[in-house]
Amino acid sequence: MTPMPAVRLADVSKSFARVKAVDHVSLQINNGEYVCILGPTGSGKTTLLRLIAGLTSPTDGNVEFDNRVVTGIRAEDRNAVYVPQQYALFPHMTVRENVAFGPLARGFSREESLRLADEMLSLVRLAHRAGSLPHELSGGMQQRVALARGLAGRSPLLLLDEPLGALDARLRVMLRYELRKLAKELAVTVVHVTHDQQEAMSIADRIAVLRDGRIEQFGRSSEIYTAPDSPFLANFVGGANFLEGTVVQKGPERMLVEVAEGFSLAARTSDYQVGEAVVASFRQERTSVLTSANLEENVVPGRLVSTSLLGVFLRCSIDLGRPATVVAKVPLREALDQRLPDLIGELVYVHAGPDSVCVFKRPRRALAVELEAI
């Protein structure tokens, strides 16, 4: 059965004054999918969500629901529920009244609305707080009420604007899995906007990366992570090391990229020709730190500048001299076995297997600007 596109954006643009917030975006979201729109602040994600919700109209292009054009239809008739970042719970109504608002507004009787509300509240495990006012609840609870309110009217489409953004880091991690479970249980199509790539990676069926109003890449999270289309994507989704260089050799399986005087990195082969200016990139968790040079390819000496504990990994910053500073994420146990924290200031070797190195065309702008380094 071909999945039905629940939402389609057909070449949609939206400008405010002279600023183009959304620039020719085309997107197709299937029924029941959980899609994340990922991008930095100011990339146009909220505008995109509001366009789908009908809270603002596109300057160009059309929004379609189930193959029907809804561009001219007002928000209250689209049946696409919007949950803003600060939840916007109605402060003067109890939790129950908040959740019953949707059904009531759509014409359900008072009894039916309250029943739907109670049902949803038990689903999010907040039935015991039905009579409380929003300001009496903790952040995590408010978030669940906002969700319940959105889902009570049985709308098929849920639009979430940074739903976990206002929560503590650990809570965010815990609640993201609950959020996905709830959405899947109720078979709702979800469009979830966020700037947190870890969140998007862990929760979405597909991710659309947005930058300056344009879609950079749209695909399954594993696709975007293992095969990003540009250095920006490689850096924004997951973080990576970048070394600028030139292609010096090209073979059927491997390429050689010269990144410094007399030193080349072996990489996966790609379409670039010898002599082209490129950027070699490898993931931080595929970068290992060795205490002695063995004869493997892609081993570079450097000085261990610092180590930081990330939890699962130990983040090591190694200065390679003229190429650059490189970051390696070493699993904590291995790092401790190697005694890396004691080796600060010492000579170490950095290694990234050729299969882990991929090559991009050198961007027109300076690399730092392209990566939006702070």
Next chain:
Amino acid sequence: MRVIGLSKGFRDVLALQDVSLDMNDGEYVSIIGPSGCGKSTLLKCIAGIIKQDSGEIFIGDREVTSLPPEDRQLGYMFQEIALFPHMSVLQNVGYGPRVRGKDRRSSREFVGQIMEMARLAVGSETYPDELSGGASQKAALARAIAAEPELMLLDEPLGALDAHVRAALRYELRRLVKELQLTAIHVTHDQEEAMSISDRLVIMKAGRIVEVGTPLELYLTPKRLFTANFLGEANFFQATVKDCTAYQVTASVNGWTLNFAGSGYASGERVVLAARPESVILTPADRQASQEWIGTVRDRMLLGDCIRMEIGMNNNLTVIAQTPNRGLLGMVDRGETVRIDFSVGSILSYRWPAEGLDAELALE
């Protein structure tokens, strides 16, 4: 910096209860905990922005307990950034020297130096609303540093920023503080942020200090269950001790046996075991092996640098396992039956918490 017996109540809530803390010169200390644990209140009392109900505060050798903030010689970074909107960025950064009557020429030079160190380049007519999130954070930091403080207080300094900017800027924070040889107290709810840049961590909950230690100590060998849960994901198992020797404990977890390093428990005692997801080792189930610790992979998810797996055990437990992303080749797949082992020394054990397990683990 020293704080002794600090307490502060707001109407019916005890924000701080008898908090004492010592800090050494040049240390970078983070105070972390869930929202409402009192960490911001503690910082504000140290700054003099809030007046404590009781207790003493020392900065250096001076007692500052009753001094107003302007006399405590500190730098404060606010969560809201709070750059003065009616002054240019340079005027903002130069505010500290100016209000202390420093002469204009030398303070202008000084401001220039600090801006360079912070890698912030702005024109003389640039105003705060024109800066990006990361740049305004740097400007706020530069402004605090320009006031030549003895102590830097950072109140969720990266809270208003995007995740990736936050992750990059935190190392800049530490670099600047260390380069200038300042002492810093950094308050945050983000445990990864705190662990990655601090010399020491202070964990707070409900107005009290729960535990203090280096990031590595607290992550690998937390003394409290709350710390274990707060600093990162962990699998928690309720178990009953079957046997205990001087160095090894045998316990029963939902009917299955588990051996781990530990001592001091009585037979039949109820304990809580914790194991981090990265310490879970998965092997495809072998038919001749024992039937214990066998389960089915319910879900496998690529998180990016890690692969996260949810395994439904045959004894009704759920175990989360996480391995570094070295490619999905050779990884167990969804639906596969696997055997679970825990890497050596990775299982932590705790006596049953007095207030109950849920209350101890609660993150808000």
Next chain:
Amino acid sequence: MPVRSNENGRSKDAPAGLSMIGRILLSLDSVSGSKSMRVAAYTFGILFFLTIVFVPPVFGILLGWPKILEMLAYPDLMARAWSAIAASFAIAVTVSLIDLAAALPLAWFIVRSRSAWVSTIDTLANIPFIVPTVALGYSVLTFWGGPKGIGSLFGPQFVFSPGWQMIVLLHFAFSYPVIVRVMVGALQSYKEVYETAARTLGAPAFTAARTVSLPLLKPSVVAAFLLAFARSLSETGATVMVAGVFENGPVFIRNARVAGQESPLMFVSFVLIIASSLVFIGIRMFAPRTRFPISTVWPTIERRLSSSRAIWSRNLVVFLVFVFFVIVPSLFVVLPGIDAVTDGTLQLAVSGSDIWSNYWQAVGLSYLIALLATCLNVLTGLPVSILIARARAGRLVAGILDTLVNIPIVVPSIALGVSIGIFWGGVTYISEFWLLVFAHASITYTYFVRSMIAAVESIPTELEDVARTLGARPLTVFRRLTIPLSKYSLLAGAIMAFTRSVDETGATLAVAKKLTTAPVLMVDWVRGTIPASSSAIGLGLGILVLTSFVSLLVLTIATRKM
């Protein structure tokens, strides 16, 4: 998957068990979805505003152009007129500046101090609001000018005679609480974090307040100044009481009306309308560009000014000024009122004999006019407030309307009344009563609308966004979100408009030839045009104070319940 709903998710079932009202509301709700209905509602609001509130007061005066030109023939009269106009502006500017200097520290104290006295002082600061301006006028007259007032405390050489000094004292007293209220509101919503940041950077409290908070509060300071300025420029009744032979604009107009001289009346009204509008617009345009001096700092002096001793002595001075120049003069009217109870005037009043029958008629009239004017304002002001606050017709229209809506309080009410009288003068079927209602509606419109605009603006737009995507039509959003969340401001705005109308003297003096409202009657009693004993005056004014107090009490109770 959607249960029991049609294509847009609306319930197909006729909702069972819905009452009659429920059905009406539901149909109104869906009707409000149609664009034409909404346009109609907003247009109605704007039309009312333009035809009743804005155009007659501002442009009516132009219809009297011939009479205005007649003035040019009388140079002496012109000279007197110009000096009256100049006096109005001079007094208004001076009083407002002094008021700012005196009231701002009190507002600061109310918001920032942790002393137990704060709520008492806050309530005291409202007293001049409770006292109607005519009562305040008489109070000031007897306190600063009578034998039992300041004279008995400090000696007869401190007694003032009616004239410009008393006007200054009067205007100072009634503009003071306006500034306190505006600045308290501004300080409460001001983000103190900026000032705190300045202090952590080493700035003593005084420097931090001066270089950081004050510049950031500038819009509110300017707004407070403008309100005080407008009030001083506009007030008529009480000023007439204490003016003696001195004339400012409103007093001149009133004298001209009493003497039956049309020409000078229209001339001065015309000049006042133009001048006050220009000043208002000018200040609105240029105030954002002026900057407080903040680049120089005097560390040692300012540090000493921040010490607790300095703060304590500053608060003492401010408080003394507050008590002696605002509170005591305001309450002084109570004394003759008390006499009235003892010397038999009270029985006379209750029996309605003698001058008292007119009094009760006047009181009834005042309240009826106030009620009608307020109702008109609420009904027509609601759509306009929403139009402005949410820019429903675009930002340009909202901006223009926002400025226009403020004009009626900027223009002196007596000039407004003259203009309205001329405008509707040709229309014979509008009775004097309705003329008064329109005039009062025009003057009090701004109070209600500004309160509503502030309230609607403070409702986050996300709430409405969410409600809409949940399926709520515009009327539902209005009924279930906007009104409940702004009911305090709605009631406050309505009561402000109501009390302002009861208080109003200028426009009534200009428009009414046969009818008299209560405050106008009081002016006549005090000036002696109608003979009345001092205890009668005291009682008459006392009853007005009491009724005003009751309405404000209603507001406090109602808002506390919310």
